[in-house]
Amino acid sequence: xxxxxxxxxxxxxxxxxxxxxxxxxxxxxxxxxxxxxxxxxxxxxxxxxxxxxxxxxxxxxxxxxxxxxxxxxxxxxxxxxxxxxxxxxxxxxxxxxxxxxxxxxxxxxxxxxxxxxxxxxxxxxxxxxxxxxxxxxxxxxxxxxxxxxxxxxxxxxxxxxxxxxxxxxxxxxxxxxxxxxxxxxxxxxxxxxxxxxxxxxxxxxxxxxxxxxxxxxxxxxxxxxxxxxxxxxxxxxxxxxxxxxxxxxxxxxxxxxxxxxxxxxxxxxxxxxxxxxxxxxxxxxxxxxxxxxxxxxxxxxxxxxxxxxxxxxxxxxxxxxxxxxxxxxxxxxxxxxxxxxxxxxxxxxxxxxxxxxxxxxxxxxxxxxxxxxxxxxxxxxxxxxxxxxxx
Numbered sequence: 001x002x003x004x005x006x007x008x009x010x011x012x013x014x015x016x017x018x019x020x021x022x023x024x025x026x027x028x029x030x031x032x033x034x035x036x037x038x039x040x041x042x043x044x045x046x047x048x049x050x051x052x053x054x055x056x057x058x059x060x061x062x063x064x065x066x067x068x069x070x071x072x073x074x075x076x077x078x079x080x081x082x083x084x085x086x087x088x089x090x091x092x093x094x095x096x097x098x099x100x101x102x103x104x105x106x107x108x109x110x111x112x113x114x115x116x117x118x119x120x121x122x123x124x125x126x127x128x129x130x131x132x133x134x135x136x137x138x139x140x141x142x143x144x145x146x147x148x149x150x151x152x153x154x155x156x157x158x159x160x161x162x163x164x165x166x167x168x169x170x171x172x173x174x175x176x177x178x179x180x181x182x183x184x185x186x187x188x189x190x191x192x193x194x195x196x197x198x199x200x201x202x203x204x205x206x207x208x209x210x211x212x213x214x215x216x217x218x219x220x221x222x223x224x225x226x227x228x229x230x231x232x233x234x235x236x237x238x239x240x241x242x243x244x245x246x247x248x249x250x251x252x253x254x255x256x257x258x259x260x261x262x263x264x265x266x267x268x269x270x271x272x273x274x275x276x277x278x279x280x281x282x283x284x285x286x287x288x289x290x291x292x293x294x295x296x297x298x299x300x301x302x303x304x305x306x307x308x309x310x311x312x313x314x315x316x317x318x319x320x321x322x323x324x325x326x327x328x329x330x331x332x333x334x335x336x337x338x339x340x341x342x343x344x345x346x347x348x349x350x351x352x353x354x355x356x357x358x359x360x361x362x363x364x365x366x367x368x369x370x371x372x373x374x375x376x377x378x379x380x381x382x383x384x385x386x387x388x389x390x391x
Contacts, residue, residue: 054367055082061380066255068081068255070288070366086255086370087256088258097287100250101349101351102282102349103346103348103349103354105354106283107208107281107330108331110211110280111208112330113230113231114215115304126149130143133210146196153207154328156198158193158194158197159194160206162187165184167187174277176272178276208280212279223242224242231303234302235294237286239286239287243285248275250271250285257271259372278349288367295358299360311329312330331343342359342386343359355384359389367385
């Protein structure tokens with residue numbers, strides 16, 4: 001298995017939270033494919049490359065249809081990897097650094113835009129949501145006067161998750177359905193607040209739905225246009241986009257996404273879908289390498305002034321995301337086995353799960369699988385990411 005070398009938990013991720021059961025026979029039989037571009041690069045001193053081994057194991061042992069990774073090492077070089085098959089019907093190999101739905105990595109893009117507006121004096125982090133969206137947040141234990149912008153970005157608002165609304169429970173029924181953000185918000189406001197604002201931490205996609213609405217109110221422009229102008233175009237992410245309304249496709253080479261709504265349900269192709277259900281909380285399409293570039297630029301100070309970046313990196317415990325994980329303003333930190341922290345977010349869309357991180361000394365890694373892992377699969381992804389950053 002070879003690499004390509006270039007120089008240059010249930011609630012924890014609710015946009016794709018249902019369990020992924022056993023994969024189809026081709027994968028169960030151990031079909032593993034890697035893109036062979038630099039035949040000798042995957043082995044150093046005769047030892048198999050640890051990242052490639054991790055991806056192979058995710059395919060063989062955790063029965064993921066495909067696994068892809070992009071790793072920027074201590075030497076400054078970027079290596080891309082693939083394993084498995086892109087299409088379970090044809091057995092085609094995954095494209096090198098193919099596009100994927102980035103899921104909740106979108107939250108960091110949204111948080112960056114909010115913090116840029118803070119730096120411009122158009123939003124204040126500790127101002128109530130009511131100031132920007134009068135009368136919007138009202139419900140059982142929910143009041144926009146009591147919830148601040150900071151609490152939205154840090155998941156300390158107590159707002160219930162709109163994805164828990166019964167109307168969204170049938171995933172295949174809503175696969176191609178277009179949602180207005182306020183329609184989704186109604187599903188959250190029909191539920192009871194989970195805790196008084198500021199008193200606890202709990203991951204909720206509703207927080208970033210509201211953050212997106214604030215961006216639109218303050219700028220007078222669609223949130224996707226603001227993300228594109230202020231983040232994607234600014235740092236030149238050539239393979240990243242915020243889908244326009246009604247766009248259900250992934251436009252560049254990509255591995256197919258596979259999903260099942262319950263452990264006993266059939267595996268279905270979920271590659272095409274209307275991403276409006278995710279919107280400012282999870283709609284972005286990207287690649288592993290572009291996500292590495294984004295988080296590297298962010299941590300390197302290319303997107304935010306020092307004061308706002310420091311706020312973003314001020315974290316609270318978020319143990320439901322994993323041992324030692326902490327959450328800032330749309331940004332997670334995770335302890336590495338080799339010391340130090342990996343900063344990133346991670347994301348799940350139906351049929352894709354990504355985990356990644358960058359370090360303060362410039363290392364970066366992002367791994368994506370084309371189904372939602374079950375059992376120990378999530379832990380194996382975390383271990384693979386740690387190994388990629390620590391090797």
